[in-house]
Every structure is written in C-alpha cells, then in structure tokens.
Amino acid sequence: MQRTARCERPKQTRPRLEVADILRTYGEAYRQRYVLTPEQHKVFHLLQACRTELLGGHVDVCDNCGLSIPSYNSCRNRHCPKCQSLAQERWVHGRMERILPVPYFHVVFTVPSELRPIARRNNASFYALMFRAASRTLLELCQDPKRLGAKPGITSVLHTWTRDLRYHPHVHCVVTGGGLAPGGDRWIEPRYRSRYLLPQLVLAKLFRGKLLASLDRAARLGDLDLGEDADSFPLLKDALYRKRWGAYAKRPFAGPKQVFRYLGFYTHRVGISNHRLLAHEDGRVTFATKNGATATVPGVEFVRRFLHHVLPARFVKIRHYGLHAPANVNTRLETARQLLEADEPAEIPDAWEDLLEHLVGDDPRTCPKCKVGTLIRFRIDNATGGLIPLPRPDT
Numbered sequence: 001m002q003r004t005a006r007c008e009r010p011k012q013t014r015p016r017l018e019v020a021d022i023l024r025t026y027g028e029a030y031r032q033r034y035v036l037t038p039e040q041h042k043v044f045h046l047l048q049a050c051r052t053e054l055l056g057g058h059v060d061v062c063d064n065c066g067l068s069i070p071s072y073n074s075c076r077n078r079h080c081p082k083c084q085s086l087a088q089e090r091w092v093h094g095r096m097e098r099i100l101p102v103p104y105f106h107v108v109f110t111v112p113s114e115l116r117p118i119a120r121r122n123n124a125s126f127y128a129l130m131f132r133a134a135s136r137t138l139l140e141l142c143q144d145p146k147r148l149g150a151k152p153g154i155t156s157v158l159h160t161w162t163r164d165l166r167y168h169p170h171v172h173c174v175v176t177g178g179g180l181a182p183g184g185d186r187w188i189e190p191r192y193r194s195r196y197l198l199p200q201l202v203l204a205k206l207f208r209g210k211l212l213a214s215l216d217r218a219a220r221l222g223d224l225d226l227g228e229d230a231d232s233f234p235l236l237k238d239a240l241y242r243k244r245w246g247a248y249a250k251r252p253f254a255g256p257k258q259v260f261r262y263l264g265f266y267t268h269r270v271g272i273s274n275h276r277l278l279a280h281e282d283g284r285v286t287f288a289t290k291n292g293a294t295a296t297v298p299g300v301e302f303v304r305r306f307l308h309h310v311l312p313a314r315f316v317k318i319r320h321y322g323l324h325a326p327a328n329v330n331t332r333l334e335t336a337r338q339l340l341e342a343d344e345p346a347e348i349p350d351a352w353e354d355l356l357e358h359l360v361g362d363d364p365r366t367c368p369k370c371k372v373g374t375l376i377r378f379r380i381d382n383a384t385g386g387l388i389p390l391p392r393p394d395t
Helices: 002-007 021-033 038-049 085-096 113-121 123-143 200-221 233-242 256-266 299-307 332-339 350-358
Strands: 058-062 068-074 104-110 153-160 167-176 248-249 275-283 283-289 294-298 318-322 375-380 388-390
Touching: 021 038, 021 275, 038 299, 038 388, 068 332, 104 123, 104 200, 113 123, 113 167, 113 233, 113 318, 123 153, 123 167, 123 200, 123 318, 200 233, 294 299
Parallel strands: none
Antiparallel strands: 058 068, 058 375, 104 167, 104 248, 153 167, 153 318, 275 283, 283 294, 375 388
C-alpha cells in the first residue's frame, strides 16, 4: 500500500521560489568565479527566460465574457523544473503501452567516490560506460541458465545527484520479473519471485568488473581524460577492484503500472524541483532534502551544485535494453505480451490540451471565470504589441 501511495500525483500549488530566481540573483557572482560550459551557458539563460517576455507569449481571450489571460512561452529545456510535466506524462503513457503483467524490480548501480573526478572530466563517455556496464550485467546474469535463463526487459535512467544536489552519478534500472525464453515459446519466472531478482553482491561484483575493464580500455586507447590521476590510475583501478561497490536490488513494486508511474516522477526532472525550495535570504538558499531534513548553502554554491547536473548536449539519459530495446519492441516484447495475455494499452490524448485535462481534471480551453466560454488564443506581436489569432490545434 505504501508503494501505491508514493505513486499518486499530489496536487501542488504554485511555488513561492523558483530555481530561475536563484540563477537571476547569483548568476553574475557565479560567472565571476566559475567558467560555464556551452551546455551550462544555454541552460543558465533558458531557465532565466522561461515563461517571461524574453521568449514571447500569447493571450487567451474568452469568447463569452472577454476574460484575458496573458501567458509567456516555456523554454522546454529538459533541465528546467517547470517544463517537464507533459513530456513526463507522455513518457509514462509510452511505457504503459509496453507494460507486462509481471512484477518489476528496481536495481540501482552506483560508483565509488574515487571515480567521480574522472566522471566529471569525461561525463558523456563515462555515463555511456555506466549504462553499458549496468545493462550487460543484468542481461548476462538474467540469461545465465543457472539463474533465470531468459531475456528480461530493462529501462535505465541516469541520475547524477543526491537530495542535497551533490555529485553522485548512478543508474536506476527497472527490470521485468522474468524473461522470454531463448526459443521465444514461453515466459520464465524468477525462482524467488517475491523477494529479489538477483543477488546484490553478484550484481555489484559483475558491474564493478565490467565498468573498470571499460575504463581501463578507454584509458589505454587515450579516450579517457584522467587529468592529475593519469599516473596513479593503475593503482586506483587495483584498489577499486578490491573495494565493495554498491548495487541495490530492491523488492518488486506494488504492480507493473505503479513502477513506471513512480519512475516517471523523476525521469524528466533535474536534481531539484521548485517546490523543494524553502527560503532565500541573507545570501543563502534553504531547500528540502530527505525525511523532513533541509540543507542551507550560499547562493553561489547552490548555482554551482545545480549546474553540475547539466547533461552533455544530446546525451540520452533514458535507455532501454533486452525486451525493451527498440529492436525488440515490435517482435520479442510483443511475443511476451501475447504469452502473458497482457491487456491492450490505453490510448493517450494527442493534443496537449487533452493531456493536460487528463492530468488536472480541468479543460484548459474552458474559461475559468464564466465556465461557459472557450478561450481563443492570440499571439503577442513583439513589434507592435498587437494580438494575432492563432489556429486551433485541430484545424
């Protein structure tokens, strides 16, 4: 019951404080102290301009009572806390179309703190190696005849933060409880269906070996910037082979639909939402962390931590493997759905207005004042300040 409760969408009010406010206040001080990467520079300016006159806007006018509601355009950047709700909902519905009526397990792979400097210098390649090591670990163990002997479905999501915005790269994996037999003629369930899909120690050791081997290969080929760790990397690698790594194989979720609803809460979000910002005073920012705790840091430090989690350009942070891989969605995954007699997926609204109505329960096209009229959208002409009618989405 607790799992299901976590997946319910709480009704939230407009936050009093936003990340954009912090960036506007401390942006200049931050840039005097640190150098922005091109990706950080883009995010920095887009988030400050989001839903302001800098990006233009439109006005919704009621055709019955004449109510006029001005709105500014969103930046639609994937790092913006305000712009991901509809994208998140579409992603969740897309996963529902591929859901199987089986338990789903949540596996988390982390790396030791000693590797974080290397990860920062090589973020795109390091994250890609993490994805590959995690997926190959799960596929190899699941396809081992001594364990499951079948191909599972895997969806992986990269996170780089802790609740207090410190740098901590790790990969969340949602794995089907069972898999398709090699011959594709039957579905194989795990031996310990009610507990854990795979032993945590085995997961951690195999992931450790695969990631360190990949890093060593990249270093020997000159594809890894080791910086000041170049001379000591062999010793560091040997030490990390002896160190116990973290791999957390959690119990199955309450149900297959709950797992992707739960995962959807943070697949399209950055390290902190605006609702977690509590106070901004005396040059310091206070925000909620975990279990009712809070953290207070200087404003410039908050900006530094936030920008550390800007991903490389065009980097894909949600990836699918096994039965969930794009090449298998219409073949092996469909075979598994037929074997398990999965229900037909529900259709999702195409228009953003219909999807928003599905989310909040109110039709955004209906006038909020008179409850009768329809809101007609006009674009604001930046040159003249006049209003230009916009075509309806269905015309």
